[in-house]
Amino acid sequence: MKDIKALLTEHAFFRNLKEKQIETIAGCGKNVHFSKGDVVFRQGEEANAFYIVKKGAVSIEVDGAERGTIIIQTVEAGDILGWSWLIPPHEWRFTANAVEETSAVALDGRCLRGKCGGDDALAHTLLEKFAGVLAQRLEKTRMQLLDVYGK
Amino acid sequence: MIPQQFRIQKLKSETYDTFTMELVSEKKKDGFSFLPGQFNMLYVFGVGEVPISISGDPTKQENLMHTIRDVGSVTGALRKLEEGDSVGVRGPFGSAWPVEAAEGKDVVIVTGGIGLAPLRPAFYHILANRKKYGKVAILYGARTPEDILYPEDLQEWRSKFDLQVRVTVDRAGKDWHGTVGVVPSLISKVRFDPKNTLAMVCGPEIMMRFTVQELEKCGLMTEQIYVSMERNMKCAIGFCGHCQYGPKFICKDGPVFRFDEIEELFAVREV
Numbered sequence A: 001m002k003d004i005k006a007l008l009t010e011h012a013f014f015r016n017l018k019e020k021q022i023e024t025i026a027g028c029g030k031n032v033h034f035s036k037g038d039v040v041f042r043q044g045e046e047a048n049a050f051y052i053v054k055k056g057a058v059s060i061e062v063d064g065a066e067r068g069t070i071i072i073q074t075v076e077a078g079d080i081l082g083w084s085w086l087i088p089p090h091e092w093r094f095t096a097n098a099v100e101e102t103s104a105v106a107l108d109g110r111c112l113r114g115k116c117g118g119d120d121a122l123a124h125t126l127l128e129k130f131a132g133v134l135a136q137r138l139e140k141t142r143m144q145l146l147d148v149y150g151k
Numbered sequence B: 001m002i003p004q005q006f007r008i009q010k011l012k013s014e015t016y017d018t019f020t021m022e023l024v025s026e027k028k029k030d031g032f033s034f035l036p037g038q039f040n041m042l043y044v045f046g047v048g049e050v051p052i053s054i055s056g057d058p059t060k061q062e063n064l065m066h067t068i069r070d071v072g073s074v075t076g077a078l079r080k081l082e083e084g085d086s087v088g089v090r091g092p093f094g095s096a097w098p099v100e101a102a103e104g105k106d107v108v109i110v111t112g113g114i115g116l117a118p119l120r121p122a123f124y125h126i127l128a129n130r131k132k133y134g135k136v137a138i139l140y141g142a143r144t145p146e147d148i149l150y151p152e153d154l155q156e157w158r159s160k161f162d163l164q165v166r167v168t169v170d171r172a173g174k175d176w177h178g179t180v181g182v183v184p185s186l187i188s189k190v191r192f193d194p195k196n197t198l199a200m201v202c203g204p205e206i207m208m209r210f211t212v213q214e215l216e217k218c219g220l221m222t223e224q225i226y227v228s229m230e231r232n233m234k235c236a237i238g239f240c241g242h243c244q245y246g247p248k249f250i251c252k253d254g255p256v257f258r259f260d261e262i263e264e265l266f267a268v269r270e271v
């Protein structure tokens, strides 16, 4: 199995990061596995990680009250899952469920926040990277909201 | 050009608002030849005429196939017809998908909603000549799982080892086990060589705009991307100007355009 540092180095999300920074981030990572149907995280719970999905698929869901559970996005191999660890109050906004056997690297949010506390450059880089992920997600959500296939 | 009379041989309900009709000519018994991407003008007697793409297999031209979404007066009138009823047909009109130019290359087909219908003949052609193409991917986006067009075809194509078939919906409930998200997001999930790929895109204009952006991000040039455009039509033979799109007529110069030919118009609202 590839070690976490090697995996992060190859991932587009960590492009342009210095080797030292990747090493620091990898130090907060561990390999995790979810069986089909496992909850990766639950809406309202404390958010203390983000995930780099290596294999499988995870659905991001929102509890739509009387409309039932609505799946709003599927995250797959190569995607980044979770941003709530970065922004107070560090609470998951959605629920994530493995819809297939899923492997991921989980990066511990508390550990990362700790390392960012003493390293402004790393904090800035990570913020910038996640801003990119959020902007992309927002654009795609807007496109979903546009209901382009509606009449 | 006056409409030829065709009889509805078979009707199939595809989704709650979309149906497919198979037509046979009342006179000509030798089938209906067309190129993938071309359309016909379908005339409902006493109601009006609308452009509808041909959605059947170009290698099986005995029957003429059209998939129609009921959105208004003429498409609504078409929906009310029954097997055995007649419709007027003028065509085929317009340009075709570049299935020959794509030989020797990878092909990425990106469609959304009813946009799968105009691209299905191109896909049938590619399947019938599979060895002539490199990697082939078809990506399809629908509103919800209930809106997915041609589920049996998609299922069959998915079972083939040499095709990459991905379907996504904009929203779904817990009972959906497929992908949720917009169709351009699927582009980076399939394998193709951006230097040697042709992309064919059909769907609502907003979806096509995002798709082109994503294809460009993946390394395709605008010359490698083809899109199919829609505008209201009347004559369908380049006379009336109804379908004018800047200096182009969709009915004659299109509906399929190489993207670099219309790129500037595409950026302008309501040309």
Ligand SMILES: Cc1cc2nc3c(=O)[nH]c(=O)nc-3n(C[C@H](O)[C@H](O)[C@H](O)COP(=O)(O)OP(=O)(O)OC[C@H]3O[C@@H](n4cnc5c(N)ncnc54)[C@H](O)[C@@H]3O)c2cc1C
Binding pocket: B039, B048, B050, B051, B052, B053, B054, B055, B067, B068, B069, B070, B071, B072, B073, B074, B075, B076, B114, B117, B118, B229, B230, B231, B232, B233, B255
């Ligand atoms: C080249 C071409 C190929 C097409 N292929 C297909 C196809 O395979 N299947 C299919 O279901 N539809 C297809 N269309 C769209 C179809 O022609 C329109 O939905 C139809 O003309 C609407 O007519 P109507 O009388 O039913 O609706 P109307 O009562 O005229 O209008 C109802 C609604 O539809 C919109 N509308 C009207 N005409 C068009 C149009 N040409 N394009 C988009 N929206 C329109 C109106 O703005 C209005 O909101 C194609 C259009 C073109 C130009």
Ligand code: FES
Binding pocket: B232, B233, B234, B235, B236, B237, B238, B239, B240, B241, B242, B243, B244, B249, B250, B251, B252
């Ligand atoms: S519909 Fe008349 S010019 Fe195109």
